[in-house]
Amino acid sequence: EAGVTQSPTHLIKTRGQQATLRCSPISGHTSVYWYQQALGLGLQFLLWYDEGEERNRGNFPPRFSGRQFPNYSSELNVNALELEDSALYLCASSTTGSKQYFGPGTRLTVT
């Protein structure tokens, strides 16, 4: 069974640009979660999508947004990039309320 996949693996952007990160959940999982992990720090919850709808949102500005598609894959968009947005962005999937399976992450670098 394929695990959670994320693309791209690495992404380099300049300040002010927009970044789009993608996630494909494990087959059968309807929930997708996005986390930000700055270097050496913990997991900061960004967004939770389930059945195509946003269920919960972390304490991040509106320039962090996303969506979930009918096939349950998801996109995270970050507009007006700032230097402090540089981090590892992790996607996880689950059946609602159960353990989460994480993807390998996208390393975003903003210069």
Added chain:
Amino acid sequence: GQQVMQIPQYQHVQEGEDFTTYCNSSTTLSNIQWYKQRPGGHPVFLIQLVKSGEVKKQKRLTFQFGEAKKNSSLHITATQTTDVGTYFCAGVLGNEKLTFGTGTRLTIIP
């Protein structure tokens, strides 16, 4: 909002010594999960505890859920180099999202 704290933030132990990380929630939890993240890797699910006072073991790892369902601990007996990584607890309140703790980074001194 719900907060989950872990202590210590860092722990350095000699190989063969024991290790414990503690997790505390500001609110009563429905269940608690534990994850391990190896250096350069992504978090991997270890276990879920649901019942008050529950204790589960996985080889050298022992997980406990407090009676009040507000705290939990992970104890590793006789650490090995393969135990290196950051251990996160994550609490669930009702049908809400998982709230991850701050993590404990374990370093093993050979």
